Amino acid sequence: xxxxxxxxxxxxxxxxxxxxxxxxxxxxxxxxxxxxxxNKQKELNEISVQWQDEIEKMYAEIDxxxxxxxxxxxxLTDDMKRKREDQIIEKEKEAKEKQKQRxxxxxxxxxxxxxxTKPIQDKVYAAIKEIADARGYAxxxxxxxxxxxxxxxxxxxxxxxxxxxxxxSSKTTKTDK
Numbered sequence: 001x002x003x004x005x006x007x008x009x010x011x012x013x014x015x016x017x018x019x020x021x022x023x024x025x026x027x028x029x030x031x032x033x034x035x036x037x038x039n040k041q042k043e044l045n046e047i048s049v050q051w052q053d054e055i056e057k058m059y060a061e062i063d064x065x066x067x068x069x070x071x072x073x074x075x076l077t078d079d080m081k082r083k084r085e086d087q088i089i090e091k092e093k094e095a096k097e098k099q100k101q102r103x104x105x106x107x108x109x110x111x112x113x114x115x116x117t118k119p120i121q122d123k124v125y126a127a128i129k130e131i132a133d134a135r136g137y138a139x140x141x142x143x144x145x146x147x148x149x150x151x152x153x154x155x156x157x158x159x160x161x162x163x164x165x166x167x168x169s170s171k172t173t174k175t176d177k
Contacts, residue, residue: 020138023158028144040116051102058095127165
């Protein structure tokens with residue numbers, strides 16, 4: 001009797017699990033198909049290059065100061081040497097702090113990326129949710145993330161549907177499915 005009850009329970013789980021619908025999207029493909037996202041990425045790259053140039057100029061100034069110090073060192077008093085060394089060290093600290101401020105964890109670049117891309121990502125998420133709810137999907141995976149998918153059937157790829165929901169049509173066919 002216990003064996004029959006256990007078999008019925010297992011059979012019930014199998015039936016309920018098979019009723020679940022799963023789908024996946026490729027968020028990289030979706031985002032790269034949205035012109036607004038491409039424009040924001042280009043803008044971020046330009047800002048990043050500007051900030052990198054700014055930091056490189058600071059390090060070039062430090063290098064010039066150090067070379068000048070090396071050339072003039074024999075003519076300087078001990079007090080003047082310490083003062084110049086302190087100036088160089090202070091400039092290095094400023095450059096490192098600026099680099100951390102711009103490119104560090106939670107730095108300016110990270111915040112700009114959040115500011116630029118979050119609204120677009122929110123729209124994509126809303127479209128995914130709407131399609132999942134409308135079509136009865138229990139789970140939607142993101143193929144672009146760290147999730148490893150050894151096999152995917154194209155019939156479950158909802159990326160094009162998400163783009164359609166957002167009002168973007170794919171100009172080229174997707175080849176990396």
